[in-house]
Amino acid sequence: MQTGKSTVKDIFDGTRIFNVPTYQRAYSWEREDNLEDFLNDLCSQHPERPYFLGSFLFHLNGNKSEFALVDIVDGQQRLTTLVIFMHVLLGRLIEQGSALVSERTRRIFVRDGDIFKLESANEGNTFLHDLVLGDRLYSxxxxxxxxxxxxxxxDARQYFEEQLGCHDLTMLEKIYTTAVNADVLLYVVDKISMATQIFELLNDRGRRLTDLESIKSFLMYNAGVAFDHPEQVIGKIQEDFSEIYRLIESHKINDRDVLRYHMLAFEPYPSDYTDKPKAYIKERIIRLVSDPEKRDEAREQIREYPARLKKSFQLFAKIRDLRLADQELAQTYMIGRVAPFYPALMKVYSEKASDFHRLVAAIxxxxxxxxxxxxxxxxESYQYTCMRNGDDVVELIERFVQENWWNVNGRAREALDYENYYDWLEKNVVRYILFSYENNLRDKKGFPLxxxxxxxxxxxxxxxxIEHITAKRVKSVEFDDEFREQYLNALGNLVIDHAASNSSKGRKDGHEKLAHYSLAPLMSQNELNDFCCDWDSLGSIKEFIKRREDRLKTFISTRFGV
Known part of the structure; x- marks a missing residue:
């Protein structure tokens, strides 16, 4: 196999095992965005024009048994999809007695005895081979x-099973012929340092990468520039990014966000790079690599930046997991404004863990x-400047409330008098207040929170x-304008509820709902029996809502210090 133009049937010649290295991102192709285009292109290709599958960068990485082992440095999403597709397509063709294929064809593309032609440590070979490329289709x-x-x-296996099952033998053979004769452009190297240089050049010519993938390829490329013997350093970069990708996959992390949080918390970035973490690290290393007197510092940054970045992904994942056991931190997530404070949370947890709960309370x-x-x-700007200058960010965030920045305390007290909580406030804030009140009742009575x-x-x-106790429309009473404007969406007319229970109550009047509330598993609903109300009297309903609202606002003042 050599660099240059080739075809699918030539690269799958039966002598090679293709491997997705651990430093590659996990499989990410989806039906609507990728699989449909892949299959539609094959089905609609004119028979006299060869289909172009794309370019691939391969690293020849030794042997496994009698097969050559080929690492896929670029193109792993397409090649993985192609193998799954060929597995399904060949099965359909063999079942229908096609003269174009046989079991030997399957041995070339998918499996030769006990040897599968595609391996991937990211998804696990056992999973890939037994459940995706196995004989049986699993849901x-x-x-x-x-x-x-x-x-x-x-889902890729399921999709191809569904779609190819709709075609007759003639169409399946046409698709097969298009696929195996598809043109590919190969870049084949026997040293990973060469592969990183080619990868960087390929992706500088307009191919879209995530910022994280771009940084990985950039670091590997510059390792080849800055080090006389870069293979070990490139191997370390690959190991660090392998762990980062594992965390992204297992914790469903938005890598672009954490890349930015890392820079804000731990890197000495200029203030005008707040939203440009990729540009920051690239320009920093280019500046160092270009200066012969700073070559040692350049090497240190190329070696150590991936490790620092990996630590930030680990910190982010650990903090998110901690919320399940730490009630105060759980409140941070429930209030719903955690994103602007992630850099501070990560920095304090990493560098001064004894102040972490003080920070959470301040947030x-x-x-x-x-x-x-x-x-x-x-x-945000105050936080980021504070951390960039090495000052105490916990003390800063505490001052937001203590010194009444933006008149936050006065404005919050004014908000207590809102008459239209349901429409005026973010729904999550209302839900959080009602949830906190429910747990306050549970705590007082010794029930699990x-x-x-x-x-x-x-x-x-x-x-x-969020449930309206008196629904927006009921049968037993006629609302006046005052009720609609001042009472209907007031806090006193709202209670937390499970979605299924909420939908079942619909437009029932207060008498009917109260029977449900008294038997509900939520104490804030049981408590409604304590408020006497004539549900056929609009005046009595208004009084009920006012008395309950007073109780809830007293709770807010006491619980949150507003």
């Missing part, structure tokens, strides 16, 4: 899926007030929603 419900990429691999005190007051600023998992549940039945 996601039948297997334990560890990662999102495993679900996508199974919660501020974000609850700012959410209640609909304040847009989260003090609802957890952050309960709060975040996406289950269609168990998801917590």
């Amino acid at each position: 996601p419900e039948e297997v334990t899926l560890v990662t999102h990429s495993q679900r996508l691999l199974l 919660n005190a501020f974000t609850f007030r700012s959410s209640l007051a609909r304040l847009r600023s989260n003090g 609802l957890s952050s998992k309960d709060y975040a549940s996406k289950d269609s039945r168990e998801r917590l929603s």
Whole structure:
């Protein structure tokens, strides 16, 4: 196999095993964005014009048994998809007695005895070989899926089974002929340092990479420039990025966000690079590599930046996991303004863990007030300047409330008098208040508290929603304008409820709802029996809402210090 133009049938000649290295991103192709285009292109290709599958960068990496082992440095998403597609297509053709293929064809493209022609440590070879490239088609419900990429691999198999099952033998043979004769452009190297240089050049010519992938290729390329013997350094970069990709996959992390959080928390970046982490590290290293007197510093940065970045991904994942056990941190996520504070959380947890809970308390005190007051600023620029200057960011965030920045305390107190909580405030803030009140009742009576998992549940039945106690329309009473404007969406007319229970109540009047509330598993609903109300009297309903609102606002003042 040599650099240059080739075809699919030439690269799959039966002598090679293609391997997706661990430093590559996990499988990510989806039906709508990728698989449909892939199959549509093959089905619609004119028979007299060869189909171009794309370019591939291969690293010849020794042997396995009698087969050559080929690492896929670039093009792993397309090649993985092609092997799954060929597995399904060959099965259909063999079943229908096609003269174009045989079991020997399957041995070339998919499996030769015990040897599969595609390996991937990211998704796990056992999963890939047994469940995706095996004889039986599995549904996601039948297997334990560890990662999102495993679900996508199974879905790719399912998609091709569905789509190819709709075609007759003539069309399947046309698709097969197009696929195996497809043109490819190969770059083949026997040293990983050469592969990184080619990869960087290829992707400088307009091919889209994520910022993280671009940084990885940039670092590997510059290792080849800065080091006389770069293979070990490139290997270390690959190991660090392998762990980063594993964390992204297992924790469903947005890598672009954490890349930025890392720079804001730990790198000495200029202030005008706040939103440009990729440009920051690239320009820093280019400047060092270009200066002969700073070659040692350049080498240090190329070696150490991936390790620093990996630590930030580990920190981010650890903090997100910690919220499930730490009630105060769970409040931070439930209030819903955690993103602007991630750099501070990561920095303090890493460098002064004894101050972490003090920081969380300060964030919660501020974000609850700012959410209640609909304040847009989260003090990001103050935080980032503080950390860049090496000052105490915990003390800074505490001052947001202590010194009443942006009049956050006064505006939050004014917000207590809102008459239209349901429409005026963010729904999450209202839900958080009602959730906190529910747990306050549970705590007083010694019952188990609802957890952050309960709060975040996406289950269609168990998801917590906001219920109007007196519905927007009822049969038994006629609303006046005052009620619609001042009472209907007031805090006193709102209670937290499970989604399934909420939808079942519909437009029932207060008498009917109260029977449900008294038997509900939520104490804030049971408590409604304590408020006497004639549900056929609009005046009595107004009084009920006012008395309950007073109780809830007293709770807010006491619990949150507003």
